[in-house]
Amino acid sequence: MKGFQRPHGTYVHAFVGSLNETRPLLHDGTTFEVDTMDEERKLVNIGKRICSYGRWQFNGIPCAHACAAIYTDQLIPEGFVDHCYRKEAYLAAYSPVIHAMPGVKDWP
Numbered sequence: 001m002k003g004f005q006r007p008h009g010t011y012v013h014a015f016v017g018s019l020n021e022t023r024p025l026l027h028d029g030t031t032f033e034v035d036t037m038d039e040e041r042k043l044v045n046i047g048k049r050i051c052s053y054g055r056w057q058f059n060g061i062p063c064a065h066a067c068a069a070i071y072t073d074q075l076i077p078e079g080f081v082d083h084c085y086r087k088e089a090y091l092a093a094y095s096p097v098i099h100a101m102p103g104v105k106d107w108p
């Protein structure tokens, strides 16, 4: 498969629009090579959530290369965002009661 369906009306459109081409590379169906307009090539594995650029592994949010690969597979990038950014994780992190604390002058 050559090229990918560019998404319209989403915030990732600008990122993905700057990419030149994405196409499936390897046999397992989850690895893609993404060519950029500045003639670089990034490898993306959407199954392992890895991009050779490294940003996806670093912050847990699919980078432009990953988004291009995900769209090529006709999926949505939001489904590949790390669990720590989801509402359930936020609610679990802040579910314990935070006790009130006096000001600095009242500290021992």
Ligand SMILES: [Zn+2]
Pocket: 042, 051, 052, 053, 054, 055, 056, 063, 064, 065, 066
């Ligand atoms: Zn990337």
